[in-house]
Amino acid sequence: MKLAYYPGCSLKGTSFEYEVSLLKILEAMGIEVKEIPDWNCCGASAAHSINHNLAIALPARNLAIAEKDGFESVLAPCAACSNRLKNADYELKRDDILKKKITNSLEMPYDSEMSINNMLEFLIGVVGKEKIKSMVKKPLAGLKVASYYGCLLVRPPKVMQFDDPENPVTMDELVSLTGAEPVDYSYKTECCGAINSLSKPDVVMALTGKVLYDAKNHGADVVVVACPLCHSNLDVRQKEIERKYEEKIGLPILFITELLGLSFGINPKDLAIDGHMVAADRVLKKIEELSK
């Protein structure tokens, strides 16, 4: 199967760790993906917030290019990108008039025949649990991991068609495959404030703080995510949240691809784990001790 890769802007910038680690684990598993040539920004939340048609047309260009190049499936690891790509595909399927306008503007046809996958969907559906399990060389037994899904992977369910929107389990299943212990806590699908990180930092810190303190109070050593926006809010803003609420958190935030990579025995440096704002040293040390 010809697999397209849509990195999106965050993975080329503030969340480069996500790209480094995902390419590393795919390479380890012998899975080849190809970047969509000359891809453009999906418009993220800004486009759908103020211009519906632009929010469909921008992702549609990427989908049309991928389809023209004969790809059968698209991996969009950024939860916001996969959400926008799936949404564009959904709207183009239901709104013939808009579809005509957009394909005319792009001067490319689009037939909606590819499957669009977020990172978890890709790992479970395309790669498969058996394959992942066979790669685990260094089981993370004893490590307590809280999976944070946020909004964009699972909602709205009629468009995302992925997992249970109120109680998703896919990421927890991947955590179990590494040998680590999934932590049950209350805020796994609560919003982190996402897009308003720069424009409403206080609101974002209130929302993100709830997620972090709850995960910590349920005994998590680490939180895993599959979204660069979630990662930024949980990782980059964590110090400020500790200051605001005067209580230490100290929870490293890893991408699910990094956690898998560690269980495959890949060197943390090669997974760019040192790129996070909250140092993961303590967790890495715990993994070393547990594996002894």
Next chain:
Amino acid sequence: MKTVLNEQNRRNFVAQVESMLHDKLSKCYQCGKCSAGCPVNFEMDYTPNQIIKMTELGMEDTVLNSKTIWLCVSCNTCSTRCPKGFEVTGIMDVLREIAERKGITSKTEKEVQMFHEVFLDNVKSHGRIFELELVGKYKLKTKHLFRDMFLAPKMLEKGKLKMHGETISNLNQIAKIFKDFE
């Protein structure tokens, strides 16, 4: 609160919203489930179910100038939980878009609005987001020059802030998309 007396204006507004939304306002039976689960309800001036009712009543000025439409983070919790399957998140998008087209600048939440505008300008110029430029322009526009600046040194050290952005080759096609749909 201004109530609406002109039935024709009310109908026009409802028709505009419903056609953009692909959904019917009368579906909502005001149970309040959407508002109960909304993560930012504590900051809003009107709850999501109030926004729906006020739109149905034709209170155009009030909803288009509300804080609520800009505070909504499009988390989709409301639409997912609505027992009637009403597009609650969608109505927030629609009302923001109408406000934007009418040139209404939010008095209290203009930073959120400006962020979306600067973001799209960045996409228009490069086809991709150049984060450093995005943040710089946003700060200039909002005059919050120093907010969040303390994060910059460490982000640079970690390699999170790239000094150069990428521009796509076929920028003409992006220009065309903006020309056709902006």
